[in-house]
Amino acid sequence: MLGPTQTAHAAAPGDPVVLPVRDALQALPVQDEDRTGYERTRFRTGSTPDRDGCHTCNEVLLAEAPTAPTLDPNCTLTDGSWYSPYDDTAFTTARSLDIDHLVPLAGSWDSGASTWAPAERQAYANDLDDPRALIAVPATSNRSKADQDPTTCPPAKSYRCTYATDWIAIKTRWNLTVDPAEQAALTEVLDGCPTTVLEVTRAR
Template identity: 65%
Template sequence: MIALLVPTAAQAAPGAAVPGDTVTLPVRDALAQLPVRGEDRSGYERTKFKDWADADKDGCNTRAEVLKAEAVIAPEQGAKCTLTGGEWYSPYDERYIHGPSGLDIDHLVPLAEAWDSGASTWTAKEREAYANDLGDDRALIAVSATSNRSKAGQDPATWMPPAAGYRCQYATDWIADKTRWGLSVDATEQAALGEVLDSCPDVPVTVTPAR
């Protein structure tokens, strides 16, 4: 979401915002306000993030909800929210994917990276909320399985989308997602994001903190 607002005092410090507040500021300022810390992956296990929940109990889990929301041609929905047919656009590698089987739902900031950046101290419920974040459409994205598995748990210092034209959006959304969840960056990640943003408009981003 892009909006042009004059930041209030609360908006000037995203880390101090209360969940449910709205924070809007230029993306370069948002990057500058992310805390810079070293990262430690010790203790990480994917099972510590319970993903693909069915929070609204409608029979469709988080993966299915994202697929339905992001389809460019809607799939057919059968029993137990089984999806068939449909078409999706994978912005990471500029590919159209027919049928859901060729897609992964990418956590924009991977679960392992979130763990490194602060989620290791969260409760199990907070990690589940992160893994199933449907409250911000930047958090989860349907992409080709090939591109998602190439990315794995990497941050922008070691992986950026192959589609060069998408990198400004990717860096901006990464910063927004880390701001939303109060996550830190490490020094090499911060430098890599800054290098990408040097070639991008300094767009304002709007974030609703989740915790």
Template identity: 50%
Template sequence: MRSLLRAGLAAIALAVLAATAPAHAEPAVPVAQEFTLPLRSAVAALPVAAEDRTGYQRDAFRHWIDADRDGCTTRAEVLLEEAVDPPVVTGRCTLSGGRWHSWYDDRHVAGPRGLDIDHLVPLAEAWDSGAHSWSAQRREAYANDLGDPRALVAVTAGSNRSKADRDVAEWLPDRAVVCHYIGDWTAVKLRWGLSVDTAEQDRLAGLAADCPNVPVPVTQAD
């Protein structure tokens, strides 16, 4: 299933590149696992399917893990990566101090306790959109995805809980970053081969039409 999706996305990427390349130029052939599409084409490439939350449990996605066994869990790794002013790290990756920018609501936060690590595409939404058929190992990889900085975001607890498990048809961050958000949402869904429902697709397409048609790079997960 994933190989078919990769082949389809590669074909779309090639068609876009061929259509926009100068007539005298040889179109670049994208690698199936890595490609870049303009935002509106990326949105159009998302597979559309009905959502189904039957059987969803949050603990079906094991997190936060310490994948590299350095003492820092995925949560701490994201905090360390996204800090505006680095925190002090003591013991087995205990963080104190530091400062972060929560881009959902344009707030700066001092200290790690006021922050949540948001799955940009929520776990329940991922389940609805295809993760219900994944192995436990793939769901764990999704829940702890450090391979794409767009997948996990340090944001204020308030904005994360306001969003909860809602998709773009139901929740958006501050207006100033909506284009950023839908680009990242689309990239994460393409990375993991997740579908969108019709309401979500319509909202993404409508928003993308009013956003700059910027390139959206995607590296598909294994």
């Protein structure tokens, strides 16, 4: 746990960060975004870290299913159920869902990932170690959200406090920056939320 005078930005990879979420937001460096040079192909997706043959997308679907799906030897999912907090809607067909990066790949590039090594970007794109990083949502919602951040894409009202907290957690985990408008939008959301303690392990 960080001491009272330490900041999340000062933590090292592998360190736990435990802070009130408003303090964690204030600890994030503020910097204008820069999308120069961004291409989605700079983030390699689809790794199978546990070597069971499942794509990262299916790993997320398996982890997030309230009702476990049936998994065949080719890692095809059938049956099962899922809930998308983006839309406050339940689903029973895996094919209806996409896997969204809560903080989009482009957004991570804008706020620091442009300087990372390719292996770090791959790790970010396939982050299964923090369940907040990747989320199963309807394909329509994922495409509508696209590369937007909390300034332009608020989710379902019932999810906004969790969304803001999780956004800050992922930015803290990966030592990313926020821009002034993003910081202001997150602050506004948190002003209507109960006090929450953020817990996250630094990835870099």
